[in-house]
Amino acid sequence: MIRILGIDPGFERLGIAVLEKTEGNKKEKVVFSECFKTSAKLEFSERLKLIGNEVRKIIKEYKPEVLAIETLFLNTNQKTVMRVAEARGVVVYEGARAGLRIFEASPLQVKVATTGYGRASKEQVIKMVNILVDNPVRDREGSKHISSSNGIDDELDAIAIALTAFAHSRS
């Protein structure tokens, strides 16, 4: 059995997922996922603290071997991406402190690993993620409709990066 913690980095919304693969089971199973939010009313340093505490708590509880996290690319909102990078640093730091192996992949690599196609749309990735894993987010939410509100997107992104790490561990 191997467990991988997938993180979609952010400071407003942090996608977190723990996936597990057991022998004899074809599919990876989502044992935990959430979109962890921090309030914009808080100081940024306080938000970093909450993020690090949450990641540490989940590592302690689920004991994953690997932290899978997307690499960042610069988008148009430079201020935001710098803040996301700071949050990402905190997540990787807590992973390294707990002795996890760190797996990094670009958004392109995640698309290829989940859909086989580097120019896949977000919808295609979400669809494949739901097919590839047991117990995906939509089942637990009691709905077949993936909503981009309330952070389900972030959870699915976290599942997708963890799946990418599983795919790489096979090859």
Place this chain on the structure above:
Amino acid sequence: MIRILGIDPGFERLGIAVLEKTEGNKKEKVVFSECFKTSAKLEFSERLKLIGNEVRKIIKEYKPEVLAIETLFLNTNQKTVMRVAEARGVVVYEGARAGLRIFEASPLQVKVATTGYGRASKEQVIKMVNILVDNPVRDREGSKHISSSNGIDDELDAIAIALTAFAHSRS
């Protein structure tokens, strides 16, 4: 007596300084400074771990009330600045965990606070830092010449941001 931890964020070289101001003493005194380096041979996550551990150790030893750290701006090397942002996140995180107040200032604000002039050169900032503080880096190095090699620049930048925090606490 108040102590401020100044940090010049980086992952290759992290400038660290602890400044102290006691009543009756006009000048701030540098009680500790160093340029903390991490090897490029290490995994990035390992470097973040070393950086966080070092900051935590220094906070524990010198017990500053404030963490003063520069805000980042995007330069031409986007990959580097993202890595610096991740390291910065780890530093702020350790500061927040230890209950320090976080003081942020831009490079421009640091120049104004140390030289009174927003377009001051690096040399002018260094010169003023050496005048403004007791026990600056050059004294301890046994030389009047500030070298930009071996990390003295980073230490001076850390002293400068701490001085900026002191200046703001007065006003």
